Amino acid sequence: MSRLLPLLYALSFSLISTCAMAVETNGQVAAAAPAMRSIAASSNELAAPTTASPSMTLTQLQLQQYFYVDFPRQIQWLDNQTQLAEAEFALIARRVNGYRPFRSFHQYAATYTVDQQWQIALLAAQQRVQCLQNAQASLWRQRQMIASLYFQ
Numbered sequence: 122m123s124r125l126l127p128l129l130y131a132l133s134f135s136l137i138s139t140c141a142m143a144v145e146t147n148g149q150v151a152a153a154a155p156a157m158r159s160i161a162a163s164s165n166e167l168a169a170p171t172t173a174s175p176s177m178t179l180t181q182l183q184l185q186q187y188f189y190v191d192f193p194r195q196i197q198w199l200d201n202q203t204q205l206a207e208a209e210f211a212l213i214a215r216r217v218n219g220y221r222p223f224r225s226f227h228q229y230a231a232t233y234t235v236d237q238q239w240q241i242a243l244l245a246a247q248q249r250v251q252c253l254q255n256a257q258a259s260l261w262r263q264r265q266m267i268a269s270l271y272f273q
Contacts, residue, residue, distance in 0.1 A: 184271055192264055196257065203253040210246040217243050 177185075220236040227233070 180271075184267070187267065188264075192260070195260055199253055199257045199260065203250065203257070206246060206250045206253055210243070210250055213239060213243045213246050 217236070217239045220232055220239065223230045223232045223236065230236075
């Protein structure tokens with residue numbers, strides 16, 4: 122059972138890092154990668170529990186680390202990234218709506234290509250928000266699975 126916990130750690134970090142890479146490769150939020158690396162680095166180190174007793178096993182310490190340190194940090198990071206992505210989505214939506222009067226000229230307007238670029242950016246921002254929301258839901262499912270495995 123204690124071998125399952127590091128595997129679940131790796132799963133949750135790979136899921137979050139996938140979303141971080143999606144955010145980073147689009148060039149919109151380059152600061153996501155260092156924050157993700159610091160979360161991953163802190164999860165590999167075992168923090169000293171606040172109420173450590175001599176009878177606690179390594180698995181219990183890892184569970185305490187996960188439930189009270191790593192999981193809240195991951196959720197907080199995903200919340201922050203989701204808020205940022207939603208703000209970016211709202212800003213791009215306003216820009217796209219700003220080009221609405223020029224759409225009557227279709228392809229012949231001087232703003233046609235810029236409008237098309239912002240519509241693609243709007244779609245990418247919407248997909249980033251969905252990716253982060255899916256990552257958060259997956260993280261909660263993994264936490265529930267860990268809890269059901271170890272606390273039955």
